[in-house]
Amino acid sequence: MIKNFFRVLSNESAKELEPESDLGCKPDASARRLEILDDFEQAGINWLWATDAQGNLIYLSEKAAKNLHRPLDELLGIPLVSLFKNDPDNPDEKSDRPFKFHLSKRSKINDLVVHRIPGTLGERDRPTWWMLSGHPKYDDEGVFQGYRGNAKDVSLEYQRKLEDSRMAEFDSLTGLANRHRMDNRLNGLLGAFKAANRSCAIMMLDLDRFKQVNDTMGHPAGDELLKQVAKRLRSIIGESGEIGRLGGDEFQIILPDLDDRGKLGEIADKIVKIISQPYPIDEKIATIGTSIGIAIAPYDGIEKDGLVRSSDLALYAAKNSGRGQFRFFSAELKNDEEERRILVEDLRDALVNDQVELHYQPVVRTDDHMVVGFEALMRWVHPEWGEVSPAVFIPIAEELNLINQLGEWALRRACQDALLWPKSVWVAVNVSAVQFANSGFPEIVMNALATSGLDPKRLELELTESVFMGDSDTIDTTFKILKQLGVRLALDDFGTGYSSLSYLRSAPFDKIKVDKSFVDSCTQKDKNSAKIIAAIIGLSEALGMETTVEGVEAFDQFGLVCSQGARYIQGWIYSKALKPQEIEDKLGSGEFRIEPDGPELYRPDRRTVFRRIGAIHEDHRYEVVMRDLSQSGAMFEGLLGVPLGTKLVLDLGEGQLVVSTVTRSDESTVATEFETPLVSDGAGGLCTRHRVSPYDLCAAGMPLAALPPGNYPLTVDASSLSGKPEFMQVAIGGF
Incomplete structure (x- = not known):
């Protein structure tokens, strides 16, 4: 076999391998050298390979062919590069350049690791790597003859290296x-x-x-x-x-x-x-x-x-x-971060300084519009910023481990306030998962009832599915004690999470509350929210529970949920949350019946705004004030004489440009319809799908390095839009 390898060498190379007479070598020295090289190949220490000038294999060790799982005669004559592919996960810095590149440049190859292509279907799950070395061969005239080299299987070492690299990344x-x-x-x-x-x-x-x-x-x-x-x-x-x-x-x-x-x-x-x-x-x-x-x-x-x-x-x-x-x-989020830092510092003092209040939103019976209960909603009145949303300060209270203190205060205050109401009216208090997981929570409830003297049947505890995440034994014990006390239990936000029916089977709930998210979309034909509401109400009745539907704001929603069997509603169509004094005033006048009042149709995407934007028509820019914004259009003030059908580009700031068409023009008030609807910004607002890239601004003359992240000037500079205005711009009060 080794003799074949020598045949592919040039005559000059072969002579170099012959015994030199002046060294005193015996005539059989060449045969010994062949024997040693043959033993070398058979030992598998290294394999030999050679290619012709076209890169096709003209020699390969038998051991190498076996490693490739292919017959030797099938391998000879095929391109060497067809046996290998570069490994994208190779951590070896010497293997960054493709194998083909080395061969095409006829450069020397030193310990290049390549990924071997499997030779049979049965070995496809066995990744194998070879380390190749070789040098280009030229004849006396300088004509390229091909490559001569050696190779060995380094799969074990290479896989270890890959694993080390993986552990590092x-x-x-x-x-x-x-x-x-x-x-x-x-x-x-x-x-x-x-x-x-x-x-x-x-x-x-x-x-x-x-x-x-x-x-x-x-x-x-x-x-x-x-x-x-x-x-x-x-x-x-x-x-x-x-x-x-x-x-x-x-x-x-x-x-x-x-x-x-x-x-x-x-x-x-x-x-x-x-x-x-x-x-x-x-x-x-x-x-x-x-x-x-x-x-x-x-x-x-x-x-x-x-x-x-x-x-x-x-x-x-x-x-x-x-x-x-x-x-x-x-x-604007940079200001939000500073605001939150201040809130974290101030919340600790809020309870001590009596800045936290409870307001109460009525729950109304739909048959006669009579108030049957109130949900206690926490409000924080900051001395400088006014009312702070619970969605902001409740997570802060959980992080600062103040939620138990805050929750106990709310429970005591709600029980005291409810004593001033008719005995037929109950009060509901929200309980966080952190509170519920506290083994001392039942005792806190008992103390609040004992101190106030409130009938336990008039206290309702609203829980979310997150309370089930704690220790099951503690949860079961807490539920058992609370039911023994006689308080009512309601499952809040039902349908928004996993909503496992096992919760209803294992926990003694008296009520299910349908989440506002279903009510918001219940009148939309392409949604199944109305069917879901009906299913939840039917499930509650089958289990002997009550149902309260939250978040009803408009009469179209009101009519739909009532038609699905809703008997109790909590929402702005009846009332927003009331201060304790407002409830006392109504009770004093004998009024405890609330007539529904709200818009005929619910428009979830319409938002009232009041901010300056740009309106661009052809080559002129106008400064206007936006009053109303929805996914499909906007209304602004500040232009006179704008014909219907006029094309405008609205600049909403931060690279947000919207192509729109004027659909209504009444004196200085203009309504437009967007060519591409806006999308949710995740914070209850709206934004464009795409923005004008700062790269585009750079192409227009602004240095890219000078652009601060997320803080772009008006997308179109007014000085660059100096054309003759076609419409009259008027000043708007407050701007």
Whole structure:
């Protein structure tokens, strides 16, 4: 076999291998050398290979052919490069350049690791790597003859190297990328995308109530939960992006070439819903949620640090707005962060300084519009900023471990206030999962009832599904004691989470509350919300429970839920939350009947606004004041004489341009319809799907490096739009 190898060498090379007479070698020295080389090949220490000038194999060791799982005669004559492919995960710095490149340049090959293509179907699951070395061969005239080289199987060593590399770049618990890999990946993408003017979105996530799982079920349960979260994220994102666990319960998702905020919102909403489904762990059920902050390059940051900072701010805003939601970054969030820092400091003093109040929203019987109960809603009146939303300060109270103190205060105050109402009227108090998990919670309820003297039947405790995430034995004991006390129990936000029917079977609830999210869409034909409401009401009646429908605001909603069997309604169509004094005044006049009052139709997408925007017509820009905004259009004031059908571009700021058509023009008031509908910004507002890239602004003359992340000037400079105006601009009061 080795003789064949020598035949492919040039005559000069062969002579170099012949014994030299002046060395005193015996005539059989050449044969010995052949024998030694043959033993060398058979030992498998290294294999020999050679190609012709066209790169086709003209020699290969038999051991190498066996490693390839192909007959030797089948291999000779085929291109050497066809046996290998470059491995994208190769950590060896010597293997960065493709094998084909080396051969085409006729350069020397030193210890190049290549990924061998499997030779048979049976070995496809056995990845194999070879290390190749070789040098180009030229004849006396300098004509290229091909390559001569050696090779060996380095699969074992290489797989170890891959594993070491993986351990350095991947999280050992979940298998997701770690912070180091995600940072490198994001730096690389942003650098490449900047050159190509492409976009890249990142999502920052952390898990709501994860700490409670660790505290109540133990750290092994928390680890198992993180593994299941990682699996769910993979099922959602697939190959469209990369997912990383940065540490603890914090995750990051990189989504290249995606700046459509409509699609990003859909992905984020899907993540929120799927992550919120329960997790079976050690024959128990854990329920968590997630909040998501979204930032998009190049609009919200051009470099990694700026983009990550923007996504962090958006995440904080999502958490501070009530959690279980997503939020896009906007420039105003920088002020929100400072505001939250101040709130954290001030909340500790709020209870002591009597800044926290309870307001009460009526629950009304639909048959006769009589008030049957009130839900206690906490309000914080800040001395400087006025009323602070519970969606903002309740999460802060949980983080500061003030929720038990705050919850106990609310329970005592509600029982005291309810004593002033008719005995037929009850009061409902919200109980957080943290409170419910406290083994001393039943005693707190007993003390509140004993101190006030309120009949336990007039106290209703509203619970969400998250209370079931704690220790099952403690939960069962707490439910048992509360029912022995005689208080009423209501399952709040039913239908928005997992809503397992086992909750209704195992927990002694007296009432189910239909969440407002179903009511908001119940009149839309393309939704199943009306059927869901009817199903929940029917389920409640079958189980001997009451049902309260929340969030009814308009008469079309009112008529629909009543037709589905709703007997009790809580919503603005009857009343917003009332102060205790307002309730006392109504009771004093003998009025405890509320007639429904509200708009005929519910318009969830219409928002009243009052801010300055730009209206661009041809080559002139006008300053106007927007009064009304919806997904499909806007109304503004400030222009006279605008004909119907006029095309306008509205500049909503931060690179948001909307092409619109005038549909109504009444003196200085103009209504427009958008060519492309707006999408949710995750915070109850609206935004455009796409924005004008700062790269485009740079092309228009603004230096890219001078653009601060997420803080762009008016997209179109008024000085560049100096054409003759066709419409008359008028001043608007307050602007």
